[in-house]
Amino acid sequence: MATITTPENLVYARPASFTEAPTHYCPGCTHGVAHRLVAEVLDEMGLRERTIGVAPVGCAVFAYNYFATDFVEAPHGRAPAMATGIKRVLPDRIVFTYQGDGDLASIGTGEIVHAATRGENITVIFINNANFGMTGGQMAPTTLPGQKTTSSPNGRDVELQGYPIRMAEMLSTLEGAGYVVRRSLHDPTNIRKAKKAIRLAFEVQNRGLGFSMVELLSTCPSNWNLTPVESAVWLEEHMIPYYPLGDFKVAPSIAAVKI
Amino acid sequence: MSRELWEGNQAIAETAVRVGLEAYFGYPITPQNEILEWLSRRMPELGRAFVQAEAELAAINMVYGAACTGARVMTSSSSPGISLMQEGLSYIAGTEIPMVLVNVMRGGPGLGNIAPSQGDYNQICKGGGHGDYHPIVLAPASVQEAVDLLPLCFDLAEKYLNIACLLLDGSIGQMMEPVELPPMRELKHKDYPWSTTGAMGRERHVLTSIYLEPTDEEKTNLRLLKRWQEVQRNELRYKEYFLEDAEIVVIGFGTAGRIALSAVRAARAQGIKVGLFRPVTVAPYPYGRVTELATRARSILVVEMNSGQMLEDVRLAVNGRTPIEFYGRLGGVVPFPDEILGEILRLAKETPTLTDDPAKAWLQRMLAEAK
Numbered sequence: 252m253a254t255i256t257t258p259e260n261l262v263y264a265r266p267a268s269f270t271e272a273p274t275h276y277c278p279g280c281t282h283g284v285a286h287r288l289v290a291e292v293l294d295e296m297g298l299r300e301r302t303i304g305v306a307p308v309g310c311a312v313f314a315y316n317y318f319a320t321d322f323v324e325a326p327h328g329r330a331p332a333m334a335t336g337i338k339r340v341l342p343d344r345i346v347f348t349y350q351g352d353g354d355l356a357s358i359g360t361g362e363i364v365h366a367a368t369r370g371e372n373i374t375v376i377f378i379n380n381a382n383f384g385m386t387g388g389q390m391a392p393t394t395l396p397g398q399k400t401t402s403s404p405n406g407r408d409v410e411l412q413g414y415p416i417r418m419a420e421m422l423s424t425l426e427g428a429g430y431v432v433r434r435s436l437h438d439p440t441n442i443r444k445a446k447k448a449i450r451l452a453f454e455v456q457n458r459g460l461g462f463s464m465v466e467l468l469s470t471c472p473s474n475w476n477l478t479p480v481e482s483a484v485w486l487e488e489h490m491i492p493y494y495p496l497g498d499f500k501v502a503p504s505i506a507a508v509k510i
Numbered sequence: 511m512s513r514e515l516w517e518g519n520q521a522i523a524e525t526a527v528r529v530g531l532e533a534y535f536g537y538p539i540t541p542q543n544e545i546l547e548w549l550s551r552r553m554p555e556l557g558r559a560f561v562q563a564e565a566e567l568a569a570i571n572m573v574y575g576a577a578c579t580g581a582r583v584m585t586s587s588s589s590p591g592i593s594l595m596q597e598g599l600s601y602i603a604g605t606e607i608p609m610v611l612v613n614v615m616r617g618g619p620g621l622g623n624i625a626p627s628q629g630d631y632n633q634i635c636k637g638g639g640h641g642d643y644h645p646i647v648l649a650p651a652s653v654q655e656a657v658d659l660l661p662l663c664f665d666l667a668e669k670y671l672n673i674a675c676l677l678l679d680g681s682i683g684q685m686m687e688p689v690e691l692p693p694m695r696e697l698k699h700k701d702y703p704w705s706t707t708g709a710m711g712r713e714r715h716v717l718t719s720i721y722l723e724p725t726d727e728e729k730t731n732l733r734l735l736k737r738w739q740e741v742q743r744n745e746l747r748y749k750e751y752f753l754e755d756a757e758i759v760v761i762g763f764g765t766a767g768r769i770a771l772s773a774v775r776a777a778r779a780q781g782i783k784v785g786l787f788r789p790v791t792v793a794p795y796p797y798g799r800v801t802e803l804a805t806r807a808r809s810i811l812v813v814e815m816n817s818g819q820m821l822e823d824v825r826l827a828v829n830g831r832t833p834i835e836f837y838g839r840l841g842g843v844v845p846f847p848d849e850i851l852g853e854i855l856r857l858a859k860e861t862p863t864l865t866d867d868p869a870k871a872w873l874q875r876m877l878a879e880a881k
Binding site for chain 1: 532533535559561563564565567568569571572573574575576577578579581583597598601706707708709710711714715716717718719720
């Protein structure tokens with residue numbers, strides 16, 4: 252009987268930028284996909300040993316258990332400030348933050364806006380799943396109008412709770428931001444597009460071209476009370492119309508980058 | 511080196527540069543703006559990191575990030591700004607990494623004013639942020655002493671992986687005095703066994719203040735306390751003046767201690783046996799030395815520019831052995847030497863009795879005068 256587990260047949264393996272730790276994420280959650288895309292890009296670019304990650308407060312608080320890079324754990328929302336401190340002291344290293352929508356779009360709006368406007372040469376991976384995941388599914392600034400959460404039990408009422416924030420569009424208005432795009436993780440085609448954007452974001456930083464952020468529309472089956480498959484459909488039908496996918500800011504120097 | 515005329519804030523900033531400051535992050539607030547302004551020119555011209563942050567919250571977290579790389583890093587602020595920094599200070603304490611904070615106190619609470627005060631003694635010495643931790647706090651009484659203690663702050667922070675704070679008030683920050691600054695040292699980046707600088711050819715480093723398992727968090731707390739005990743054992747510093755035969759012991763830190771010294775000298779000129787004890791480390795507090803002085807003294811006078819925050823530490827050390835009186839000015843009011851002299855003369859004439867709360871009689875006199 253022929254063995255199929257030979258090196259020449261290997262088509263899929265754990266990236267070297269990953270540790271051996273199994274993740275704590277819920278089944279069907281796209282955090283794992285986002286982690287993997289970042290790890291693959293670090294591998295492909297040979298950046299693992301030069302990279303320092305900054306973990307948020309939120310579901311990804313333990314991101315540092317999964318990436319085989321140096322890592323620090325920031326206070327809630329302050330990851331871009333911590334990343335600034337690291338990058339200013341070590342400008343030749345690669346510094347990225349990995350933040351959810353509670354972290355980046357709620358408590359950390361000041362830090363992200365000013366890191367972008369200073370043109371900090373860091374990369375931000377922004378997970379938008381329209382709720383506070385870790386604390387049990389409360390309303391986030393990104394929660395859609397009418398969406399039910401544990402703190403908007405009757406659905407988000409925009410008259411009382413305001414409208415969702417489109418972070419990528421908002422940051423794209425800042426002169427200092429170099430590369431700001433939105434992608435989605437709800438199907439394989441979009442996952443491939445997301446990876447390309449993450450690759451370009453790290454290329455931007457590696458070439459010293461300024462602030463880069465990839466917003467990733469993500470699923471949260473546990474708190475949405477949907478199956479993983481239903482979650483992917485819900486994302487496509489409800490989130491993409493409000494959060495259109497696309498490139499919101501690509502500085503001319505970055506548009507010329509070929510990967 | 512010759513003595514030059516320097517403003518306190520600028521002298522502190524230039525001293526930091528000369529002893530190897532690698533990164534500074536700050537936000538404008540009076541009365542410490544000259545530190546930020548001085549470094550905004552000096553740091554970039556030396557190729558070192560400087561960022562004027564969007565807020566104190568961001569500034570302290572930039573410090574946190576830079577400290578994780580093992581860089582010699584500092585920030586400075588004043589009372590309302592220090593309040594905003596408490597979040598980051600707690601995280602930095604919990605991560606067990608060194609940093610230096612220059613804390614130039616002003617009148618409060620709230621927006622208060624920009625006049626010199628000592629109202630934030632409790633906030634910094636007793637820990638304003640959440641959790642069990644202890645910053646090392648040194649309190650200079652002159653520009654020269656600030657310049658001398660700042661390098662020690664860096665050394666202590668790095669030795670004990672702790673926050674070290676230079677605690678002064680707006681008068682020392684704003685005052686010009688002749689001082690001798692340290693010579694310019696070559697910049698050296700320390701490589702700690704924990705620095706997050708990229709896992710090049712080594713195991714990766716992770717820095718965090720999260721210990722989800724309570725028994726792990728307890729171990730961390732015990733480790734912090736053990737280190738704090740070492741600080742308490744090794745790093746107590748204080749200044750003593752005319753204490754050999756003193757029957758009245760005046761105790762004050764920083765500017766209040768300096769003004770009290772003028773009053774003590776004036777009282778000595780009148781033949782009164784009075785001396786001054788000025789703690790330089792206010793955290794850890796020199797409890798043992800105060801206890802020794804209390805056993806010899808007839809009475810103790812505590813002088814502060816607050817409502818008696820250090821008085822609580824003196825009471826702990828004295829533990830009812832000796833009567834204590836208190837004199838304080840509040841809200842940015844600086845006492846005149848004559849006011850303190852008046853208190854000394856009162857104590858010389860009539861030894862006070864032991865009371866349950868030494869601040870009570872003072873408050874009654876203050877309220878009566880205010881009427």
